[in-house]
């Protein structure tokens with residue numbers, strides 16, 4: 001097997017999650033009191049880089065933060081897990097991205113994301129990070145940073161022979177050039193339905209097969225506690241169960257899953273084996289509160305389902 005400098009390089013977002021609990025949300029023009037503000041490191045890109053590093057991967061992150069306190073906090077969290085930050089740039093003229101999150105009495109989230117510095121990540125940044133992207137076995141993307149940066153980085157990875165994993169979150173249209181390079185495309189049911197452009201909810205195997213026919217080299221559809229469906233090329237889709245987990249907070253389960261999948265693919269696992277491992281990481285992440293705070297080390301993974 002070819003040797004790579006990096007298992008996983010993530011090109012993606014870095015956000016501070018600002019969380020307030022409320023009894024009810026304010027109507028327009030109204031003010032309500034909430035709980036104390038909690039500030040957590042987040043952003044799908046940063047989450048996936050941290051999750052991959054915590055599982056023992058050599059991980060790097062290409063992204064942007066502002067020149068402010070949130071940027072410092074996020075850098076600190078990433079560095080604590082050993083993520084390489086040589087290409088985490090500081091943007092002087094935009095604040096660090098934030099997610100404003102209100103949590104209602106039933107644990108239901110309402111979220112506003114202000115992209116800030118994430119929106120400044122561009123193809124020039126990809127050119128500057130070219131050596132790192134080209135030295136990664138797997139390059140992982142989500143859609144919380146501008147599409148031109150994602151497309152440019154996927155091109156660099158493809159030319160270098162790296163494997164491209166795209167988590168279509170938040171769901172948005174992507175060009176065929178990107179879609180056809182995904183191996184796999186990782187979506188939950190909502191994102192899968194979005195991409196197929198019609199209401200195809202129902203049998204997740206049919207959903208995965210339809211997606212696999214639409215361009216990606218392989219597709220993984222995540223189904224929460226119900227596990228995953230993997231469609232690898234033209235092969236019949238395979239359903240993989242998740243370990244049973246007492247769910248405390250499902251935030252970040254998708255990021256833990258995708259990061260673990262990328263890591264095992266980088267280490268040479270076939271897609272199905274990588275998905276089995278990733279389901280254990282996703283299940284581990286729902287057992288603790290928060291996103292990055294819930295990501296497991298290898299010895300915290302639950303055993304595979306019997």
Ligand code: ATP
Nearest residue numbers: 188222223224225227242245252253254279282283
């Ligand atoms: P999120 O956006 O909340 O991070 P997602 O919708 O992208 O998540 P999910 O399908 O909810 O992704 O979760 C990803 C994977 O994590 C699942 O395929 C499964 O393997 C695991 N998982 C999630 N929730 C549970 C659960 N309650 N019990 C066991 N495993 C779970």
